[in-house]
Amino acid sequence: MGNPLLLCVVALDPVLEAGAVSALSGNPDIALVEPEEKADVAVVIVDRVGSRELDLVNASGSGPHRPAVIVVASDMSPVEAADAIGAGARGLLRRQEVNADRLVRTVLTVAGGDCTVPPDLIDGLLDQGAESDSYRGERGRGRDWDLDERERAVLRMVADGRETDEIARELCYSARTVTTVVRDITQRFRLRNRAHAVAYALRTGLL
Numbered sequence: 001m002g003n004p005l006l007l008c009v010v011a012l013d014p015v016l017e018a019g020a021v022s023a024l025s026g027n028p029d030i031a032l033v034e035p036e037e038k039a040d041v042a043v044v045i046v047d048r049v050g051s052r053e054l055d056l057v058n059a060s061g062s063g064p065h066r067p068a069v070i071v072v073a074s075d076m077s078p079v080e081a082a083d084a085i086g087a088g089a090r091g092l093l094r095r096q097e098v099n100a101d102r103l104v105r106t107v108l109t110v111a112g113g114d115c116t117v118p119p120d121l122i123d124g125l126l127d128q129g130a131e132s133d134s135y136r137g138e139r140g141r142g143r144d145w146d147l148d149e150r151e152r153a154v155l156r157m158v159a160d161g162r163e164t165d166e167i168a169r170e171l172c173y174s175a176r177t178v179t180t181v182v183r184d185i186t187q188r189f190r191l192r193n194r195a196h197a198v199a200y201a202l203r204t205g206l207l
Helices: 014-024 051-060 078-086 100-111 119-131 133-139 149-159 164-171 175-188 194-204
Strands: 005-011 030-032 041-046 068-073 089-094
Touching: 005 014, 005 051, 005 100, 014 030, 014 041, 014 100, 041 051, 041 100, 051 068, 051 078, 068 078, 068 100, 078 089, 078 194, 089 100, 119 149, 149 164, 149 175, 149 194, 164 175, 175 194
Parallel strands: 005 030, 005 041, 041 068, 068 089
Antiparallel strands: none
């Protein structure tokens, strides 16, 4: 077994922070640290995603160590989800859907460089993107900057935290095809990795 991931929990409400710390304590894959210490992942717990909360997300992912950030909110609209991703979040969860096991899985997912978003929020962002023709027009990008249906399907499942083999089975593709689709997206948009591809696509309305 490798070294445990270093995880810090940040919340505007100390009660919420204490509850999350209690739920995560004792997991062998995770070592809890203070927010000012070096961390691989930061879990930010909020009620809604407003300007104050977005500042907290941005600050939590900044600094010399730049941990991956997961936002756990009581509720999030698609617009708020896009704002959180724009502020640097790699994982989004709703508090009522979270238990210790799911939170740990999400921590491991984002630490591995992937991005995870609740499926209904992805659907809402898709709807929002489809209605935002002016958003694309402002960028002056042609059809080469759009995603085709196969690319959307793969990227949506990446956003939901699915592994390559799982995506391949569900979409009836080979694992190599899934890997090629993700690589083509990252190269076309000059993105760093899968997480960056999901964040970019959600933020710009491509997903």
